[in-house]
Amino acid sequence: MSTAREQIFSSVRAALAPLPERTPRPVFSKDIAEPKWLAAETDSLALFQKRAEATGTKCFTDMDACAFWLRAQAVRVVYIPAPLTRLVALCSEFCEVTSEYSRTRVNEIDAAFTPSAGAIAESGSIILSDESTPDRLAALAPWHHIALVSRAEIHRTIADAIAAMPADPNLIWVTGPSKTADVEGILIQGVHGPGAQACLIL
């Protein structure tokens, strides 16, 4: 193999060789970093909704309410992947619906529904994967993103979600809308990603 690799490995080995003993790998239980308030929460769905709202993610359990919200937001073009016929019908009443996410329309499509790979109740995060959301841009570029979360796929804790990570090249936990506090520490939402993050729980 390359010389740089050998050089680095031999320096690392040389650095570690004189250690009389090395720090053993700590043993800890999976729930060690759970917040103390978590034990009192028995309903994962209710907890997810509470935590998601706290981080700025809107939660809908009703398709009509979700469509109503988008209408109030004056959305013009919404991307809805194929199989959600009822949602398509609801949105078609007030805006253009497209089932194709085209790069040439990145700045036009201002809302997108994408399926998710689940959610995390403890942190109110939505999980997206390449399997669930094949086009990463579709869940990122529009101002409004609505993740479709299946009730059965809500993990109770962050540790549970880590333990259950699927073998997907890309997983992303989305915890609220895109934000920054770079300018004078003032919080602004919608920097590069969605300024309005939502989820529709089915």
Added chain:
Amino acid sequence: MAEQKVELFARRLDHGVQKAVHNNSAAGTEKRYSVLGTDYSAPDDLRRLAGQIRQHSIEYLDTYLEQAEQSLKRQGAHVHFAVTAEDACRAVSDILQKAGAKKVVKSKSMISEEIHLNDHLGTMGIESVETDLGEYIIQIDGDHPSHIVKPIIHKNRRDIAKSFEREGLGDYNDDPETITRRARVFMRDKYLQADAGITGANFVSAESGRLVLVTNEGNSRFCLAAPKIHIALVGIEKVIPSDADLAVLLNLLGRSATGQQLTVYTEFINGPARTDRPSGPQEMHVIFVDNQRSQILASDCREILRCIRCGACLNVCPVYRQASGHAYRSVYPGPLGAVLSPLLAGKKFKELADLPKASSLCGACNEVCPVDIPIPDLLLKLRNRGHQEHAPSPGTPPMGAFAKLASSPMLWRFAMKSNKVMNLVPLEKLPLPYLQPWLKTRTLPAWRGGEFRSWMKSRNKK
């Protein structure tokens, strides 16, 4: 007496900048304290556990680095190694040139600052755009970040509005929301046109090969959505044993950095995207960078390699709050930087050997550290090293005369004896008005210099 460079910088710092740095840092400390208190009854136990995980990781780096390499390759990523900063820069430009890439988008990464990647890419004729809002402003201003998490903590909205106007991003407007929207529009095209996206990594899991990236703006996600090539620059010390360790580390990172349970985007990258996907890089390169880290591992300051770059020690540090990040004259400021920067300097250690002295050793940095790095101990070790290597030390008064006296037995004996003259001086009559009130009620003990020597001599005779 000569002054420390950090102190001199602090004294000349603009008052507005100093206030901004102080307030923003203090707010960060408050948020961290509040969220940890709300969420954990024994946050210190968690910090110690995280410290042990990281200490274990670096002490088994030989094993884990190799495991990470194998895992990444198994996922289809290309793995490269770079010994020096120059090697790392060259590795990046080689990959880009081979692919014919001319435009890249970058998400915030401290190691790319450390190796001065943008300068290198510029000389190679490759356009590299920083996409994090703060880092972009740093880039267009030709400035340097002054905080590892909040790079433009030293700038105000008027500075930024002027820079945006100069760069043609619209008329002068200092509303933070307008500034952010303009950056959003500007970056969109940059992402979509870019051939490659460059990121760092917060962690690399050896077991799974997962690369973890945390951001709030979503810029790193964009860098991994639009371009076809992903290059990740990773310090070799970023490796951790397994995904399970992330449950502890991620829970502490966000809370320590910004008071968030998790940052908005926590991304786990496990190789290139499948070729039939409409977006996502289909080529992934991971460059493991040493750049003095293996030397630090060999030193008695290896604990600094535990660092997960949260910035909590900067926020809490009374010196950082007064002096700001640029006072440290290096990529990594604050207590972490006072340890890491001189070590990363390698042979140029002496040039930054004053940094470990820019500390009151109050210990606050250790108390807030999510991985429990004993920063004050490391600062003391580096002060000692600076002394051993005769680094210039402006803070120490000249001791030359005393040293001469103390190192010659004859001179010393003479001085001890001759100082008995002091006993004959009528101190209360000396023209020293500020001493008179004190001397009126007190007398100095008689000079007894040299008596120990005579006693010792007579004792030996017996």
